[in-house]
Amino acid sequence: LKMADEKEAPVALGTTVEEPLDLIRLSLDEKVYVKMRNDREIRGRLHAFDQHLNMVLAQAEETVTTVEMDEESFEQVYRQTKRTIPMVFVRGDCVILVSPPMRGS
Amino acid sequence: TELFSVRQIRKMLFFSFFKTLVGKEVVVELKNDLSICGTLHSVDQYLNMKLLDISVTDPDRFPHMLSVKNCFIRGSVVRYVHLPSEHVDTQLLQDATRKEIAANKK
Numbered sequence: 001l002k003m004a005d006e007k008e009a010p011v012a013l014g015t016t017v018e019e020p021l022d023l024i025r026l027s028l029d030e031k032v033y034v035k036m037r038n039d040r041e042i043r044g045r046l047h048a049f050d051q052h053l054n055m056v057l058a059q060a061e062e063t064v065t066t067v068e069m070d071e072e073s074f075e076q077v078y079r080q081t082k083r084t085i086p087m088v089f090v091r092g093d094c095v096i097l098v099s100p101p102m103r104g105s
Numbered sequence: 106t107e108l109f110s111v112r113q114i115r116k117m118l119f120f121s122f123f124k125t126l127v128g129k130e131v132v133v134e135l136k137n138d139l140s141i142c143g144t145l146h147s148v149d150q151y152l153n154m155k156l157l158d159i160s161v162t163d164p165d166r167f168p169h170m171l172s173v174k175n176c177f178i179r180g181s182v183v184r185y186v187h188l189p190s191e192h193v194d195t196q197l198l199q200d201a202t203r204k205e206i207a208a209n210k211k
Contacts (some may be wrong), residue, residue: 018210019210021206021209022206025202025203025206028199028202028203029195029199046199047193047195047198047199047202048118048119048122048198048199048202049202050118050119050202050205050206051116051206051209054119054152056122056188056193056195056198057189058193060126060193081146085185085187086190087124087187087188087189087190087193088185088187088188089119089185089186089187089188090112090185091152091180091181091183091184091185094136094184
């Protein structure tokens with residue numbers, strides 16, 4: 001069955017890194033750090049992603065950072081709220097960056 | 106039934122993935138912080154979702170959904186979908202991802 005609208009190019013499932021998405025592909029089944037919009041970060045094991053950076057992460061720890069202003073001292077208090085989600089789909093339009101985890105883990 | 110071009114089929118990893126979760130219970134967390142628990146009834150190529158028998162996980166903060174049984178959620182308002190890990194084949198996902206990325210190379 002010939003597909004009329006596309007040429008079949010040879011597909012190399014191998015190890016060459018050409019595009020930014022290939023860099024992320026190297027992190028499949030590894031822990032990754034994801035910086036997201038609204039001062040959120042997630043660390044988890046990357047199981048799937050696509051070109052929109054939609055992702056599925058396992059054992060994901062989300063950190064939400066908020067700033068509160070103390071009315072008397074006018075001090076800014078940074079608070080971090082963490083929670084763990086065993087298996088999560090993350091929509092790509094919230095993602096800012098994806099990288100190997102920064103702390104030694 | 107839906108018709109897709111060859112080009113479109115190559116970009117449907119998560120559409121196919123969510124179709125395997127139809128009938129399972131998920132929690133959809135929206136960008137406005139509302140979390141909706143329900144049974145996944147259907148999904149489309151935009152990852153719009155229809156959930157049945159929904160419950161809001163924090164009804165004190167969001168009482169306006171109390172009488173709603175089913176809902177349609179536009180894909181673009183989703184932040185997270187909490188998935189049942191027992192129904193997720195991580196090896197299959199990884200293999201499908203590798204193929205999808207390779208197939209989408211320019």
